[in-house]
Amino acid sequence: MTTKVLRLNVNGEDTLVPVGPMATLQEVLRDKLELTSVKVGCAQGGCGSCSVLIDGELRLACLTPAEAADGCTVTTLEGLNESNSIVPIQQSFIENYAAQCGFCTPGMLVATKALLERNPKPSRDEIIEALSGNLCRCTGYLPIIKAVEDAAAALSGKQSA
Amino acid sequence: MALKDLKIVGKSVRLRDLDTHVRGQTTYYEDVRIPRMLHLKMYRSPHPHAKILKIDTTEAAKQPGVVCVLTHEDMPGKKTFTPLAAIGVAPEDEPILAFDKVRWKGEPIAAVVAESEAAAKAAAPKVKVTFEELPAVFDVEEALKAEAPIVTPWGKNYYQYPDDHAASQIRYGDVERAFAEADHIVEDKYQTKPIEHAPLETTGCVAKPEGNGRYTVYTNIQALYFALDNTAAIVGLSPAKLRFVGGTVGGGFGGKVDIQVEPIATLAAIKTKRPVKYKYSREDEMRVSSTRAAWRIYVKDGVMNDGRIVARKITTYQDAGAYIRLSSYGTMKHAGHMPGPYTIPNVSVDAYCVFTNRPPSSAMRGFGVMSGSYAIELQMDKIAAVTGVDPWQLRLINAYRNGDMKAHRKAADDAALVETIQAAAQLAGQALPADFAAMSSDDRKGG
Numbered sequence A: 001m002t003t004k005v006l007r008l009n010v011n012g013e014d015t016l017v018p019v020g021p022m023a024t025l026q027e028v029l030r031d032k033l034e035l036t037s038v039k040v041g042c043a044q045g046g047c048g049s050c051s052v053l054i055d056g057e058l059r060l061a062c063l064t065p066a067e068a069a070d071g072c073t074v075t076t077l078e079g080l081n082e083s084n085s086i087v088p089i090q091q092s093f094i095e096n097y098a099a100q101c102g103f104c105t106p107g108m109l110v111a112t113k114a115l116l117e118r119n120p121k122p123s124r125d126e127i128i129e130a131l132s133g134n135l136c137r138c139t140g141y142l143p144i145i146k147a148v149e150d151a152a153a154a155l156s157g158k159q160s161a
Numbered sequence B: 001m002a003l004k005d006l007k008i009v010g011k012s013v014r015l016r017d018l019d020t021h022v023r024g025q026t027t028y029y030e031d032v033r034i035p036r037m038l039h040l041k042m043y044r045s046p047h048p049h050a051k052i053l054k055i056d057t058t059e060a061a062k063q064p065g066v067v068c069v070l071t072h073e074d075m076p077g078k079k080t081f082t083p084l085a086a087i088g089v090a091p092e093d094e095p096i097l098a099f100d101k102v103r104w105k106g107e108p109i110a111a112v113v114a115e116s117e118a119a120a121k122a123a124a125p126k127v128k129v130t131f132e133e134l135p136a137v138f139d140v141e142e143a144l145k146a147e148a149p150i151v152t153p154w155g156k157n158y159y160q161y162p163d164d165h166a167a168s169q170i171r172y173g174d175v176e177r178a179f180a181e182a183d184h185i186v187e188d189k190y191q192t193k194p195i196e197h198a199p200l201e202t203t204g205c206v207a208k209p210e211g212n213g214r215y216t217v218y219t220n221i222q223a224l225y226f227a228l229d230n231t232a233a234i235v236g237l238s239p240a241k242l243r244f245v246g247g248t249v250g251g252g253f254g255g256k257v258d259i260q261v262e263p264i265a266t267l268a269a270i271k272t273k274r275p276v277k278y279k280y281s282r283e284d285e286m287r288v289s290s291t292r293a294a295w296r297i298y299v300k301d302g303v304m305n306d307g308r309i310v311a312r313k314i315t316t317y318q319d320a321g322a323y324i325r326l327s328s329y330g331t332m333k334h335a336g337h338m339p340g341p342y343t344i345p346n347v348s349v350d351a352y353c354v355f356t357n358r359p360p361s362s363a364m365r366g367f368g369v370m371s372g373s374y375a376i377e378l379q380m381d382k383i384a385a386v387t388g389v390d391p392w393q394l395r396l397i398n399a400y401r402n403g404d405m406k407a408h409r410k411a412a413d414d415a416a417l418v419e420t421i422q423a424a425a426q427l428a429g430q431a432l433p434a435d436f437a438a439m440s441s442d443d444r445k446g447g
Helices: A025-032 A087-095 A105-118 A124-130 A141-160 B117-126 B175-181 B224-235 B262-272 B282-288 B327-337 B369-387 B391-398 B417-427
Strands: A004-010 A013-019 A051-054 A057-060 A073-075 B038-044 B050-056 B066-070 B108-114 B128-133 B168-172 B184-191 B204-209 B215-219 B242-245 B276-279 B294-303 B309-319 B347-354
Touching: A004 A025, A013 A025, A025 A051, A051 A105, A057 A105, A087 A105, A087 A141, A105 A124, A105 A141, A124 A141, B038 B117, B038 B262, B050 B108, B066 B117, B066 B262, B108 B117, B108 B262, B168 B327, B175 B294, B175 B309, B184 B369, B204 B262, B215 B224, B215 B262, B224 B242, B224 B262, B262 B276, B294 B369, B309 B327, B309 B369, B327 B347, B327 B369, B369 B391, B391 B417
Parallel strands: A004 A073, B038 B276, B215 B242, B309 B347
Antiparallel strands: A004 A013, A051 A057, A051 A073, B038 B108, B050 B128, B066 B108, B168 B347, B184 B294, B204 B215, B204 B276, B294 B309
């Protein structure tokens, strides 16, 4: 078992992380870098609670071998928190009561951010499709879908204004 | 109090922790960073019913990274518990770690504590247990037959309610006489299935020695102080030596009340003098955590041509699985609920809490009640079909009104079913005849 040193840019900071061959990006982010918004719901790609952006693309940290992220830019909700584009999404989730236990919420927000980056005016069906990899067991999906619709409207309204 | 005077009911109230939820800054038990933490994985029974002849942990203890392996021999005092003992549920039937027998496939036997989660997981299958397999029973009615394999330590496959009752019972009026006088008898059998809560965050805790004889347990239990009391009794410490930190639960729904991880993790922390994390994998959560119970419900109703239900006889069986947990309480709730929100002058209920070799069931949102409503409301639709009375009107006729005596002998004083049905009919675009639209919970007229 050889340890390899990964070069990652995580939330805007360059970092070197030693990892073993079986390590997942989820372990690197949670356990080594202490980015606890990356949740462990299933560790098998089934729930979406560990959603992150790798080079801007939506990915599941639990299914990503750490080595596969070598040289990449990784963004977690911690990295998005202060950005102008996430605040309206967060506000919309709050106003629509789109969270209850909150465990799926970071993944929902990262998935929403990824959707609105590539498709600022998604249809309802496109929202449902984009969030289909993120499970919620408390709130139900309707408030979450509504939150994304309102966030898209708020963000695109701001852009066109 | 009139509805318009209520300050909170009927209004949306924002959760206090929404702000931290959306920023990923809510601290769940697993987000507390603790150095030098050990990890615990359980060796579990591969059989639904077996005698334990020998437990050999030698090989598992030699595996890389393993710090210790705990069995029932490491329990300082009592070897069994039941989570609601403090409020009179008895006996303490569930082994903390199995010793003489296993009664369900997945029952915990040996706890393997190691330097990493991977090491604990790799070593757990190395525990060697010699079993003598026993016949098992998986059906509630089979379990009550004389020749059935005995699941419980007390020799009867049902929970014994006070005064040696085999069932939680209700007797009100004279059911048999009312059946004889009824225009119709409507009978059926209903079956529900076990349901897993599947919270996004799996069951888990971290027990941390503070170095001064005190222990802090970070946990996602839904019943923090029941967990503290039970853990103290099991590990042999004063409750004053334990501090439980919780309340933030990543989805519970009743699935995190059974105190399955805290006592073992705390015991392991005492033995190793290190923080110990015991977390269910997703597979554990699906396979070994409690489920909602399956119920088998027999309903026999005596009904008049005008739709009035004059008698109801229920025989109902909850599949508690192998141990009591919260099931005996669920059966009592179920028994009280089975007349439904209807005024029925003659009622008989026998509700059995039955033990089988299936995984223990326990709490889940309205447990005992939802299953009852499922059977009752299907039954109401059948009564509507048999009598030709409209199903909306049938329910309004039978709905209890304020002042009516319920079968378990509590007078209704907060009835709202008539108004609820009227509101539902309006939302559904269902027109009600004027006399039904004018009904009220404060007036028996028409019902």
